[in-house]
Amino acid sequence: xSEAVSALNKAGFDGLARVEECGLQGMIxxxxxxxxxxxxxAVKAAVGVAVPGVNQVTLAGETGACWMSPDxxxxxxxxxxxxxxxxxxxxxxxKSHHLAVNVSDARAxxxxxxxxxxxxxxxxxxxxxxxxxxxxxxxxxxxMAQVPAAIWMDGADTFRVVCFRSVADYVFGxxxxxxxxxxxxxxx
Amino acid sequence: MLILPCPYCGVDADETELTPGGEAxxxxxxxxxxxxxxxxxxxxxxxxxxxxxERWRHSHGCGKWFHAxxxxxxxxxxxxxxxxxxxxxxEICDKITGxxxxxxxxxxx
Numbered sequence: 001x002s003e004a005v006s007a008l009n010k011a012g013f014d015g016l017a018r019v020e021e022c023g024l025q026g027m028i029x030x031x032x033x034x035x036x037x038x039x040x041x042a043v044k045a046a047v048g049v050a051v052p053g054v055n056q057v058t059l060a061g062e063t064g065a066c067w068m069s070p071d072x073x074x075x076x077x078x079x080x081x082x083x084x085x086x087x088x089x090x091x092x093x094x095k096s097h098h099l100a101v102n103v104s105d106a107r108a109x110x111x112x113x114x115x116x117x118x119x120x121x122x123x124x125x126x127x128x129x130x131x132x133x134x135x136x137x138x139x140x141x142x143x144m145a146q147v148p149a150a151i152w153m154d155g156a157d158t159f160r161v162v163c164f165r166s167v168a169d170y171v172f173g174x175x176x177x178x179x180x181x182x183x184x185x186x187x188x
Numbered sequence: 189m190l191i192l193p194c195p196y197c198g199v200d201a202d203e204t205e206l207t208p209g210g211e212a213x214x215x216x217x218x219x220x221x222x223x224x225x226x227x228x229x230x231x232x233x234x235x236x237x238x239x240x241x242e243r244w245r246h247s248h249g250c251g252k253w254f255h256a257x258x259x260x261x262x263x264x265x266x267x268x269x270x271x272x273x274x275x276x277x278x279e280i281c282d283k284i285t286g287x288x289x290x291x292x293x294x295x296x297x
Contacts, residue, residue, distance in 0.1 A: 054197060069252060142205055143248040
């Protein structure tokens with residue numbers, strides 16, 4: 001089997017904020033009725049966390065679950081575990097209407113960290129990212145310049161960005177431009 | 189710039205996060221309907237100055253379709269509500285009546 005490589009192979013950039021591609025990350029799209037016990041227990045068994053509430057993420061290190069829409073979650077797991085986790089979900093949810101797909105290699109993940117991380121992302125997204133309005137534990141699917149993206153916070157100054165793999169280079173480019181050392185605004 | 193609260197995920201979605209879906213509450217006339225009904229279904233649209241009901245999709249967010257009641261002249265948003273309905277909710281109609289007495293839009297008002 002060929003060796004898996006992430007979209008930009010952990011490319012990095014240092015400016016106002018540190019921008020780096022996170023490398024391989026297992027990601028599973030799960031669709032179904034999130035209120036049912038079957039889905040709740042299947043998610044718990046698959047990634048060890050509870051089903052997150054609306055616009056929330058429940059994270060435990062590199063695994064977790066992100067709320068994507070009223071009937072969709074993005075589950076995070078180890079890249080090597082994704083195939084097995086999907087198989088477990090399909091088995092656990094065999095009797096309920098659902099969809100579980102390994103999308104690990106169809107997405108790219110970035111980390112934006114540093115004291116200006118909020119500002120870097122606020123330049124690109126039509127979202128109120130001010131402290132208090134957007135905090136760790138929340139997720140927001142939005143538009144990043146011209147492409148869709150989902151963002152959440154790992155810590156006070158650390159954001160994670162998920163986008164489609166096909167636009168990974170574009171997203172890295174706009175993040176670099178927004179994080180240019182001479183481009184500080186200081187709004188937050 | 190239009191900002192609509194998405195009734196599904198609750199975020200205040202910027203217009204650029206949304207995809208417009210045209211007029212809301214159309215009744216589909218397909219096979220078996222008269223030519224006039226099909227014509228109106230395909231082509232007859234409101235073009236009001238004032239209260240209007242539209243379909244929008246939160247395409248860069250949760251991906252769901254919803255309805256919005258807004259004013260085309262002031263861009264005031266009276267409210268948004270899920271798409272699984274054939275008429276605007278009463279509280280939104282009441283709110284519009286409070287601000288624009290005598291309004292009407294197609295069969296509503």
